Amino acid sequence: MNKQLLEIQPKELKFIFELKKQSSCSVRLTNNTHHYVAFKVKTTSPKKYCVRPNVGIILPKSTCDFNVTMQAQAVAPPDMVCKDKFLIQSTVVPVGTTDEDITASMFAKDDGRYIQENKLRVILISPPNSPVLSPINGVLKQGPTYESSSLKDPVFSKFEILTPPHTVRESFCP
Structure with missing residues (x-):
């Protein structure tokens, strides 16, 4: 099976960046298949972000939203360029699988299982109306x-x- 399991919107995570303030954005996962699909979200900077939920099951022809919160930062990155990335892994699981049944081994590629991987980059946006x-x-x-x-x-x-x-x-x- 080499098809798109999940449609992901948006394709980039955009955070309004203000020093010493946390910022959040939401991602929608859409399962357009007739299968149960498990997902897992990983990041290159796990201490900097909070993802809720970071794993889950999406029923056939359903959607699921997860929120990513960037913790308050004391300094701005040079030129407001962020190199952080997120990886969303997804795979087909048996009917009736629940969030509690999700294990790391479900996303292991070594057993021949198809794992869809989508990378999302992080974009920092200056707050609107911030001339002061x-x-x-x-x-x-x-x-x-x-x-x-x-x-x-x-x-x-x-x-x-x-x-x-x-x-x-x-x-x-x-």
Whole structure:
């Protein structure tokens, strides 16, 4: 069997990157086959991301969404280029298989089993409407031209009001 088991949308993981704030995106897996399909999500940077759920069973002609959360980062990568990647593996499993039945051996290629593999790259996006604060060399700087205009211009004062005083870091992954 050498056909597409899962359709994956989107093809790239796009995160709005703001220093010291976590960001999430969602991926939809669509099983267009008449088989039960198990999936597993892997990443090149497991400490940086949280994937929920990272394994699962998708029933025939069904969809499943999983969320990827990038943990808060203290520094921006050079030129906002991220080299992290995700691998989604999928394989046909027997009817009635549940999420609890999924094992690492189901995704082993050595037993002749067909494993579909799809790679997704990570794209970092600057937040919209962020002229006041921007990372420069990984450090958050505030330019003097914006400081003076924020005092006079009511539009920029609104940005100051909306800025959270302190963010409590929460982890959505146990």
